[in-house]
Amino acid sequence: MKSRKLVLGGLLAAATILATVVVPITANAAPTGDLIFVRNQDFASFNPDLAQNDSIFIQQQVYEPLFMITQDGKNVRPWLAKTATVGSDKVTWTIKLRTDIKFSDGTPMTSADVKFSLDKATAGDGWGFLNTAIDTISTPTADVVVIKTKFPWAPLLSDLACFSNSILKNNYGGATAADFFKSPIGTGPFKLDHWTPGTEIKLVANGTYWQPGKPYLNSVTWKYVVDDNTREFMLKGGQADINEEPPASSIASLKAAPGIKVGLFPAAQSRFLAFNHKVPALSDVNVRRAISYAIDRKALIKVVLSGNGFASNSILAPNVGFYDAKTPGIQYDMKKAAKELAKSKFKKGLTLEFLASGGSLEDTAVASILQASLKKLGITLVIKTQEPSVKRKTQKAMEYQMTTTGWTMDISDPDELLTFALSPEGGTNAFYTNYSNAKVIEAVKKGQTNVDPKVRQIAYSFVQKQVAEDAMMGFLYNAPYKYAWRSNITGFAVTPTYSYHMEDVKKG
């Protein structure tokens, strides 16, 4: 018992020292330079509860959470909070806050703001599920918050590091929710300047930011530019500084282009080939394994990612906490595929249907490559295309046989995906595959409620091995986050859970 506390304490102690180091001793240079981001997503809202990729990055420059994910994406470090200690009952967490934090309107952040934000997040329809374990939040003093969980809950700190648990002003600073989200007040390095839906959103430096000397930039503007070619022109023409998600096919030429730097950041993101286990043929593990063996992942990576990515061997991406590199993920091997098929009841003349989303290069590639290789096994693959939203609905209604799906981790803790994808609590019938394996579900539960990392690693390694062997889904590949920027930009980095810190970026 004691040893566990020591270990956790040690971890946090190290983190605190790290936090102090983080504060750079640079002169209080005034922020300079206006940075232009171009991306193919349009900002939607400052409401953390329903935020998706289109809005998360921008919210993270305005609001900040108590803890922050580390650059390697494996764990968290204190941010607005100084320390967090869990009591012997393993359910009472005492969190001490930094006292030098101010909101962008100059008012100091206190425990009341933290309680309001976390209670609101837990009640949210969108991301509220992350805080299901939280029971009560109390604020004994202005700089201390005590969280009681319903049962021992290891991923708490990772959950608190999620953008959905960012700290806003207590009861929206007196305004209504709608008005607050039109002109948000956070503790982040930037604050809202103006927003033109469908065109751009501009943030300017927050003068009262608690990290002295930061942000280095005067303003950051995100422009909504759907056409890949146009984004490239804007980057090369100097009308943009950073290009988010250039197409994989242009990476090679961008690397060669003068004055342009390319960043391929490791991503806690994976793509899967989902099987619907309700379909008789796909309920047979040998058929699933045969199909998984028949996926030519190298060719897929070449066509879809122009070589920028690697075949995945586990349901977890490499840079997620408790990822086990030794997981025996099935790789491309037609001989083994034939052997597996031979063991199944469906030797010859099997017909399966692949559901593709219209206009998606990935689906076109997966469908065509799979169709060709399954033909060699005597399996005919029929391709059915649907408009993207229609395809998602068909997939969720489990009216598909095989289709592509994927996941991006929002927190460093694997529990978010494993619960969603494997346990009945996730409410998705195991990622809409109808797969269920009692031992796996039990292991997920164990990993969730045990604070000791060693115990969690054993549980999660078992989960990964079993799911791979059961070929619940065909693991396709892990692709990096792709960014290209002009060479006078420094300090830009993206974490595996798809977030970045604009306060560290400089425009030379």
Added chain:
Amino acid sequence: MKSLKTLYIGAGILGTLVLAAIFAPLITSYDPTEQDLLQTLSGPTSAHWLGTDALGRDVFSRLMYGARVDLTIGVLAVLLPFIIGVSLGLMTGWFGGKFDSSVMRVVDTVIAFPFYVLAIALVFIFGPGVKSIVVAITLVGWVAYCRIVRANVLVAKELDYIHAARLTGLPTSRILRRHMLPNVISQAIVFSMSDIVLSILAIVSLGYLGLGVPIPTAEWGSMIQEGQPYILQQWWLATIPGFMVVIVGFALSLIGDGLVSRLER
């Protein structure tokens, strides 16, 4: 004599395309959907005359087989609207009154309705593919013909030869068919020629929305759509199918002009 020449040149070009489409298996040894993943995005080589696309499929054979889909869609998506539009145009122009104004209100509604929303609804009902594209274009396409023919009928109605035909007591249907139609149909024919090209291009915009012809069918519209991401490096992937559409457009415009001058003579 002049118009005959243009008609023959146009028909010649279109004829070669149709023949190439029909005899595609003889012209190219590749199956349009056969992939060669070692040879993706290669430029024109001796093996692949026009190179290969992102999935290593032979571009030349996809062009030939694509012609089948596009020419059928182009013709089908124009034939029905032409017939519906011209007959409605004739009747609304000739009878006028309540019938005319109600049809015109329907015309305004159809023109004003965004094509994309209609297309999605149809794709949901019929499922993606050639059928729903043709139906979507038909539901919208007849409107242009109706307006063109109606405008001509309104003008022609006042001319003497129509008054004369009326006096002879001929049944209206005969007057419309024998006297009115040949004189008002020329602009509709000219428009139908460019309309065929517009129908083929509609597939490209539907592809943009994920409603195009389903993969992996070879079809010019989807080839343009699939070629777009590579427009900077492998520019020919999107350009060559576009060029084929231009050739079809050029041939059809020659035929259109030839027909019109034959009709007016």
Added chain:
Amino acid sequence: MSTPLISVENLCVEIKTNRGLLQAIRGVSFDIDSGDSIGIVGESGSGKSITLKAVLGLLPNNAHVSSGKIYFAGQDIAKLEKKARRALLSETAGMIFQDAIAALNPVITIGNQIAEVPRYRLGQSASQSRQTALKLIEQVGISDAESRFDLYPHQLSGGLRQRVAIAIALSASPKILFCDEPTTALDVTIQAQVLRLLLELRRNSGLGIVFVTHDLAVVNEICDEIKVMYAGRFVESGTVDSTFNNPTHPYTYSLLKAAPDPDASVHRLFSISGEAPNLSEPVVGCPFAPRCFAGDTHCLTSEPELLKIAHSESACFKSKDHDKWAASDSKSGVK
């Protein structure tokens, strides 16, 4: 006699049609001076209106003057390019057409169309050209000029439209007016008014008139000289009185007989059998021979020249016994 304003010598015109090259005019000559009034008569297709267009350079793209001379103020302008010839002639010659509604621009007011030449060619100011136009409107006998100025062609009657066309032709104060069957499309009463207008213009301002028609009665009323045209050539030319009373060419004679004579009581109307020859094949012999009552084998082999006979000219081998034709008719009971 001073040289005539316009004199045409041996004019030939070819037209490219999809049935080959058509010899529409095969050597036509005539002179016209201010004050003169010539009628050109013939069946449709004889080339009479093409002659006018050829002289004024208004031939369509597929037709051109193949040979012959057109003297204007003593200088041959036949070889001049159409546009240049038009610019030269437009100061002295105007033209009016049969279908007035088609000859007027439907989207411009009649006042502006009349004022167009004074304003844009004679350089008059807007108000000056408006006054000129108003005066011209009155001159061609259209009442209430001020309110009619801003009307459009489709708002006027046939007769008024023809008067506007005349006003337009007069706007350049020409000395000669070429008329291409201007009254054919009008009913008789309106026709008489327009003809009276032309006569007044000739009398008051010495306007020369070249009047193309198939209606002999109109020529009789308005012209001094007459030229009968058949198959692209003049077959008879002379004063109206002599030709009407004493035709020297069988075609003219038949035309006069065919013209309905209101006061004579006639049981059956005489009509000339057969039709005009197709001018795309070369002409052998006298073109009128197949339909001629006085012709013989000689007429079939060579084409007669236009020669003086009595006090007019005629292109017929049998023209010298023209006075016997009337007698043989009375014998055969046909008047």
Added chain:
Amino acid sequence: MGYLTYVGKRLIQTLPVLFGISVAVFTIVHLIPGDPADVLLGQNATPERVKLINHQLGIDRPILIQYINFIKDLFQGSLGTSFSNKEPVTKLILGRLPETGMLLTGGIILSILIALPLSILAASKRGAMRDQLVRAIPIIGLGMPQVWIGVMLILLFGLKFPLFPVSGFGDTFPEHLRSIFLPSLTIAILLSPILIRSLRASMLEILDSDYILTARAKGISQTRITFVHVLRNAVIASVTVLGINVAYLVGSMVIVERVFVIPGTGSLMIDAIARRDYPIVQGVTLYFALVVVLVNLLTDLIHAALDPRVALK
């Protein structure tokens, strides 16, 4: 009949059209599959969370009630608020009018500037080499995909000879003009062939008519004949053709908007359809309908103004 009464009558006539469209788009949008909540929740969408959000958005109520509320809001001049960014739809549409308006007018003006001289050139000598060229070259514009044309223009005039901005709409009016030139040119390359074909055909017809003979007999200058006599009549027939195509264009400018990053109503609609953002789809559809009706009305008014023979009945 005076202009005002005619315009009034026509506008009243459009009410049933707008009503018909509102019913049509409302039913279609609610019938096609794909939940807005599913899009809002993204990868976290579980069936029961989708139900919660649908309830929050009020789209789980029967369609008829939703339609009645929609009409009630409409009469108060509001088209509802967007599901995704909670902005009032009217503000979103109005925000994009300057861009769409300028792009459309730019496209029309450029296509007229291209079509007029070329068709005059072609009609001046029927069948000549220039006539063939003028008829053949624009077909390339009709055939080639808009994206290709747009990208080529950017490469040529945006990067190689940086005369025009590569993207965006700029802030000041002169910047607007510079930035909409290339996209308008792309639209014109698609629109002008249709205009040329119609203008050339009517010009050839007019050149054969008698009133051109009269004009020539008058000896007035060739330019005046071409512009006053030939063109004024030729334009009449082409106005209707232009009208039909402009109405079609309003809805289909999305590709040009995307390539040149001009936030127009076209891309607003396409984004909304993909996100199943019902209020925006309905609002923009009604906006399209209104624009198309106004364009048709304007075409008829111009047609009547140009051609005195046509009475406004």
